[in-house]
Amino acid sequence: MATQIFGTRTDAEDVVQEAWIRLDRWGAEDIENLGGWLTRVVGRICLDVLRRRTSRGETALDIWEADVVLTDDHPGPEEAATQSDSLGLALLIVLDSLRPEERFAFVLHDLFAVPFSEIAAIIGRSSEAAKMAASRARRKVRDVPVPTGDLTERREVVDAFLSAARDGDFDALLHVLDPNVTWHRCSMRGHTVELGANEVLAAVRRGDPGKIEARRISVNGEPGIFVSTTGGQPLGLMSCTVAEGKMVDIVSIIDPKRLGHMEIPFLRGPSDR
Structure with a gap:
């Protein structure tokens, strides 16, 4: 998932490593839905990286x-x-033109079928806002x-x-x-x-x-x-x-x-x- 969000394996590997560190601190035995927990944690880390990259103009x-x-x-x-x-590479260029929330919502929903309610919780927006973000991204990706x-x-x-x-x-x-x-x-x-x-x-x-x-x-x-x-x-x-x-x-x-x-x-x- 992280690789598809970033388009780079280097960033994805860093994110996964950070997620495992957090899992070790939290304790897997205390997590009822481990898959859902990992999706949320990896998603939040990815979104934070995208936002920092955008703020630095990268x-x-x-x-x-x-x-x-x-x-x-x-x-x-x-x-x-x-x-x-x-x-x-053509798709990576288009993904790079998207806002972090658009890119994140599109990849999680359209490629990994994550419900908009879960995406909304990660990006701190409503489900409707998450849907709109994915829709804007989808329109641009269709041109690839x-x-x-x-x-x-x-x-x-x-x-x-x-x-x-x-x-x-x-x-x-x-x-x-x-x-x-x-x-x-x-x-x-x-x-x-x-x-x-x-x-x-x-x-x-x-x-x-x-x-x-x-x-x-x-x-x-x-x-x-x-x-x-x-x-x-x-x-x-x-x-x-x-x-x-x-x-x-x-x-x-x-x-x-x-x-x-x-x-x-x-x-x-x-x-x-």
Whole structure:
């Protein structure tokens, strides 16, 4: 539950550890409904963290580099289990735009079926206010593009994008890009959003295929692209949402610091070289 609320395993593990400390102090034998007690305690800790993060102007985008799960196309059982807990980067961006109470109410009710009466008690609002918070979040989350087609088809679209970019075939690029593709760029300067295939084409035109290498990689279970220098220095990571045979959403991480903390499966380890 904590992982889904935060989108980061690091924060979730800290919350669970704190919950166990409180349980040890309280005494499990004195708790009639242990599951309900843990839900309330973990929920309150999560909400407190979200509120503190908001008051400091932080977002999950500031810390998510440790939670981006990068694998090759055939992850092992442990990697697959980690992917199953991971949120897509496009969804994480939308969740980050929500108020703490909206995010909390949406995740607990829509993903874990926690009654609004219990959510209301945790956030200190009425049940009706909790319902409204979840509803506001739901409307925003509905706008997050959802992948369609099987995974093999989505990989083929990303492969076609890579091939067209290498060849400088802009007609082929337009064929795989949705005209209204949303492109999120997360750099040292923050998070920006570009709309439309022409923005992506312009970026491809500025690149020099002879000086970079790009390969398909799995990003939190979905096809993505890893870009590096020919010497292996990471330059960027793209998470691609493919629907109806087109790339409809791209999240690019081009912050060297964030890239430096990621575990790249075909490199030796964290890329802080």
